[in-house]
Amino acid sequence: MLPPVLGVLFDGIAYGMLLFLLSVGLSVTLGLMNFVNLAHCAFAMLGGYVTVSLMNELHWPFFATLPMAFLAAALVSVLFERTLYRRLYRASDLDQVLLTIGLAFISVAVAAYFFGTTQQPIDVPVYMRGSFNVLGLNIAAYRLFLVGIGVVVTLILVGALEYTRFGAQVRAAVDNQRMASGLGINVERTFAITFALGSGLAGLGGSLAIEIVGLDPNFAFTYLVYVLIIVSVGGLGSIAGSFAAACLIGISDIAGKYYVPQLGAFLIYLVMVVVLMWRPSGLFGRR
Amino acid sequence: MALTDANASPQQYLQRLSRWHPFEIAFWLVTLLPFVLFPNYLSLASQVAVGALFALSLDLILGYAGIVSLGHAAFFGIGAYTAGLFSKFVWGEPLSGLVIGAAMAALVGYASSFIVARFRHLTLIMITLGLGLLLQEAGNSAGWLTGGSDGLQGVEIWPLFGLFKFDIYGTTSYAYSLAVLFLVFLFARRLIHSTFGLALRGIRENWVRMPLIGADSRAHIRKIYTIAAAMAGIAGAVIAQTTQTVSLEALSFERSADVLVMLVLGGAGRLYGGLVGAAIFMVARDQFSGIAPQYWYFWIGILLVTVVLVLPNGILGGLSRLYARRRPQ
Numbered sequence: 001m002l003p004p005v006l007g008v009l010f011d012g013i014a015y016g017m018l019l020f021l022l023s024v025g026l027s028v029t030l031g032l033m034n035f036v037n038l039a040h041c042a043f044a045m046l047g048g049y050v051t052v053s054l055m056n057e058l059h060w061p062f063f064a065t066l067p068m069a070f071l072a073a074a075l076v077s078v079l080f081e082r083t084l085y086r087r088l089y090r091a092s093d094l095d096q097v098l099l100t101i102g103l104a105f106i107s108v109a110v111a112a113y114f115f116g117t118t119q120q121p122i123d124v125p126v127y128m129r130g131s132f133n134v135l136g137l138n139i140a141a142y143r144l145f146l147v148g149i150g151v152v153v154t155l156i157l158v159g160a161l162e163y164t165r166f167g168a169q170v171r172a173a174v175d176n177q178r179m180a181s182g183l184g185i186n187v188e189r190t191f192a193i194t195f196a197l198g199s200g201l202a203g204l205g206g207s208l209a210i211e212i213v214g215l216d217p218n219f220a221f222t223y224l225v226y227v228l229i230i231v232s233v234g235g236l237g238s239i240a241g242s243f244a245a246a247c248l249i250g251i252s253d254i255a256g257k258y259y260v261p262q263l264g265a266f267l268i269y270l271v272m273v274v275v276l277m278w279r280p281s282g283l284f285g286r287r
Numbered sequence: 288m289a290l291t292d293a294n295a296s297p298q299q300y301l302q303r304l305s306r307w308h309p310f311e312i313a314f315w316l317v318t319l320l321p322f323v324l325f326p327n328y329l330s331l332a333s334q335v336a337v338g339a340l341f342a343l344s345l346d347l348i349l350g351y352a353g354i355v356s357l358g359h360a361a362f363f364g365i366g367a368y369t370a371g372l373f374s375k376f377v378w379g380e381p382l383s384g385l386v387i388g389a390a391m392a393a394l395v396g397y398a399s400s401f402i403v404a405r406f407r408h409l410t411l412i413m414i415t416l417g418l419g420l421l422l423q424e425a426g427n428s429a430g431w432l433t434g435g436s437d438g439l440q441g442v443e444i445w446p447l448f449g450l451f452k453f454d455i456y457g458t459t460s461y462a463y464s465l466a467v468l469f470l471v472f473l474f475a476r477r478l479i480h481s482t483f484g485l486a487l488r489g490i491r492e493n494w495v496r497m498p499l500i501g502a503d504s505r506a507h508i509r510k511i512y513t514i515a516a517a518m519a520g521i522a523g524a525v526i527a528q529t530t531q532t533v534s535l536e537a538l539s540f541e542r543s544a545d546v547l548v549m550l551v552l553g554g555a556g557r558l559y560g561g562l563v564g565a566a567i568f569m570v571a572r573d574q575f576s577g578i579a580p581q582y583w584y585f586w587i588g589i590l591l592v593t594v595v596l597v598l599p600n601g602i603l604g605g606l607s608r609l610y611a612r613r614r615p616q
Contacts, residue, residue, distance in 0.1 A: 035411060087596070092356050093408055095595050098551055101544065102591025225420065225540075232413040271600040274418045275401060280410045284503030 007137050009251060014143035016250025017150025018212060021205030023227040023234075024157065024242045025198020031174045033191050035085060036093055038100040040202055041227055042107035042220040047073040047203025049111060049212050052120045052158045062124050066207055073203025079195040085195075086188070103218045111217035120215045128211075142211055149208065153201065157239050163282015170194055174237040215220050235285025244283060297482075305480035314559065318465060329457030330529075330598045334616055335569045336464035337526045342561025343468075343475055344518035349547075350556035351479060352511050353491030354403065355412050357543050358419020359519060362392040364426065364538030366520030368433060371442045374528070378425040379445040379576070381453075381528050385467070388524030389517045396516020400509040406496060416540070423538040438534035442527060451566025453529060468562075472520055476558055478514070478555040487511055491556075548587060551594055563603055 026040040047069035054060040054068060080103070088096050124142060131140040161167035172180040173187045181187045206219070213223075230249055234241030249268050256267035275283065314410045321332040341363055348354040370388035374381075399418055406414055426433045434440055446452045451459040478484055487500040497504045538540060545568070553564025576583050598605045 030409070036412070084592070084596075091595075093412065094349070094551075095474070095599070096556070097355065097412065098547070098591050099595040102588040102595070105584040105588030105591070107588075109582050109588065111303065113582065113585075146331045221540075225416070228413060228416070232409060253418075262428055263424070266421065269417050269424060273414065273421065276406075276410055276414055276417070280406055 004137075008255050010137070010139065010147075011143060012251030012254035013247055014140075014146045014213070014250075015254055016247040017146045018205060018209050019226055019230055019250055020150055020224055020243055021118075021153060021208065023230040023246060024153075024239060025195075025201045026227055027193070027231045027234060028174075028189070028237055028239070029198050030231060032088055032170065032177075032194055034236075035089060036096045036100065037085070038097060038224060038228075039080075039103040039107065039220070040199070040224075041067035041206075041224040042104045043073040043077045043199040044202035044206035044223065045107060045215070045217075045219040046076060046096050047200075047206035047217065048215040049115060049209065050203070051207035052115070052122055052215065055122055056120075062122070062128075066121050066204060069203045069207040070106070070200040071203075073206070074196040074200030076191055077199030081192055081195050087103060088097040088129025098109060104224065107220050108217045111220075117217055120210065120233075122210050122212050127207070146208060154239065154243055161239065162200070166190070166193070172278075192222045226268075231282075233272055233275045233282055238282070241282055241284030288295070293600040298530075301480060301482070301485075305476070311559075315469065321461065325375070326458075329461040330455075331457075331569070331573055333457050333464045333518070333529050334526070335566050336461065336468045336547070336566035337522050337529070338549060338569050339562040340464075340468045340471055340525070341474060341522040341546050342497040342565045342609075343486070343516045344522065345546050345550050346555060346558070346561045347475060347478070347487075347511055347518070349358060349516045349550065350560065351484065351487045351491060352492075352508055354415075354508065356403075357412055357540070357547070358415040358417070358422075359515075359546060360538055360540070361419045362396055362516040362519035362540035363424045363523040363526075363542060363546075364422065364533075364535075365395055365536040366392045366523030367533045368439065368523075369520070370524035371439045371527040371533040374444055375439070375441050379443045380536070381444050381447055381463070384444070384528060385524045388527070388605055390521045392520020392523070393513050393517035396520075397509070397513040400512035400516075403512055404508040405503040416543075416605065418453070419538070419540065419543055423535065426535055426538050433535070434535075436535055438532050440532070442531045442533065444528045444531055457529075464525050464529060469519060469567070471521060472558070472562075477519070479558060483507070483510075548591060550601075551589065552601055554603035557601070557603050560601055560603050564601065567602070 022041065022044050026037060029035060029037060039241075050072045051062070051065040052151045054065040055062060060068075084099065084103075086097055128142045128145060131138050133139070161170060169180070169185045169190050172183070172185060173190050177187055206215070209215070209223075226249065230242055230245045233249065234243075234245030249271065252271050253265070253268050256263055256265075260267070279285070318336075321329060325332065334493050341359075344362075345359050348356060348359075366388035369391040370384040373384045401416060402418070403411065417586065427435060429435075444453050447459055447463055451462075453459050453463075477591045479487075486497065486507055489497045489500075489502060490504045490507055494504050497507075523537060527535070549564040549568045551564070552568055553562065554560035571586075572583060575586060594601060600608075
């Protein structure tokens with residue numbers, strides 16, 4: 001028999017994987033361009049609504065909608081990047097915060113206009129609903145699936161970043177943008193592609209999150225706070241940092257809600273403030 | 288003008304900055320108009336004055352010292368809850384409640400200024416956001432004290448000077464808020480046109496270089512952060528006293544975001560930016576939310592995007608550019 005603390009740990013890691021998918025794109029783009037994109041979760045929300053619409057209107061199976069959520073978020077985000085964001089790469093933090101928070105506000109209102117303010121229902125496949133017993137621990141199939149996806153995405157990301165030509169360009173641009181462009185790397189193109197991939201992953205995270213946390217127009221702000229916490233705790237531009245921070249925050253949040261429910265979200269904010277005061281550039285940050 | 292600045296003595300330069308412009312006198316006369324023109328909207332006018340005071344306090348740290356805060360509502364909420372609790376448990380005299388609210392906010396502001404002064408950029412934004420959210424959660428958990436999500440009940444404010452009751456028409460409320468706003472504004476104006484104010488602008492432009500010419504950036508940031516916290520506390524205390532209730536919304540992220548929008552809309556780094564922005568923002572919200580409350584934030588979003596792309600210095604920045612173009616000297 002395993003103690004119940006392992007069950008809390010497992011749920012925390014599953015939740016952390018979700019948060020990792022939502023935040024890793026923002027971490028990399030922030031490290032690359034220092035662009036504070038507070039509309040990141042709006043792209044995640046877009047992915048969620050794509051899944052909901054495809055399933056409920058066109059009766060697509062759940063798994064078929066996931067690639068579409070990824071693609072939709074990636075395409076829409078790159079559209080915004082090319083038209084609006086790129087004008088502000090050299091602007092102040094404040095201007096970037098204001099522009100992107102404005103976009104997040106607009107996305108909330110647009111989602112409320114088209115889908116209403118209620119929670120969106122989805123039906124994940126039956127075999128994803130059940131749970132099974134491992135040595136007395138109740139493991140939900142869907143959460144196991146989330147952990148699997150999280151691990152696979154991390155492996156793909158790390159592999160792509162470490163062993164491909166494009167990954168080397170991204171790493172070079174994160175380390176020193178001017179030097180990278182001096183060596184002939186097209187930093188702007190690298191950034192646009194990374195931005196699209198990161199937002200696509202957020203879109204995927206948005207669709208996967210519906211079963212766990214639901215989906216309503218406020219998603220763009222509720223999870224923005226979590227994502228920002230993970231990015232700043234993990235350190236900018238670091239995949240390993242985001243992964244570790246997402247697990248830390250996911251476990252703290254679930255454990256806090258399980259053991260000391262009266263504290264609410266107090267614990268994760270406390271974790272963030274303490275980590276940032278100890279290491280201002282995050283656990284894995286270099287700057 | 289810029290040419291003669293170089294030859295003038297520092298005293299003359301500061302004196303010229305602090306001279307009252309006719310526009311300013313006109314502005315404060317206009318604030319008296321609601322008493323005559325819109326006697327049915329005095330409660331709204333009173334809330335506008337509070338919003339303006341809150342935006343002015345954010346302007347001191349954001350517009351002048353360059354500290355981007357996403358958690359400024361923390362001090363607003365502390366002032367509001369302190370004044371509310373003070374009237375509930377001690378006595379309902381408004382002016383002493385105001386002082387206590389400001390003192391409490393200043394105390395917390397001073398304590399957190401040691402954290403804030405250490406960081407810049409994204410870390411700073413996250414720290415202010417995190418501290419604000421921490422306080423909101425604390426207010427939510429301490430339901431026995433704050434009333435939790437039901438709001439603080441039982442706030443009773445005695446008549447101002449024992450004469451003027453805070454009634455539903457809002458005459459006393461508006462006069463009170465406006466007087467407080469004006470006095471705090473005079474203080475802020477004096478502060479900004481002092482050498483201390485100049486040092487703050489230097490810190491905003493270059494945080495690293497200021498200590499080299501003898502102005503310790505961190506000490507200055509600690510001072511202005513405490514002052515701004517006290518001012519936000521005053522704004523919170525006034526709203527608690529004039530509405531005679533406090534809700535958790537006073538501590539929320541939405542309030543921090545709203546005040547940022549007001550300030551940027553009017554123009555950050557200008558004394559009147561927050562005042563003008565708050566007036567436009569709150570009157571617009573009052574009108575729009577009558578039509579379709581759920582889409583109010585759509586217009587806020589559009590507004591923010593437009594301001595950033597078209598009017599980088601807010602409405603006042605745009606106006607002063609027009610004015611300068613008309614008078615080339």
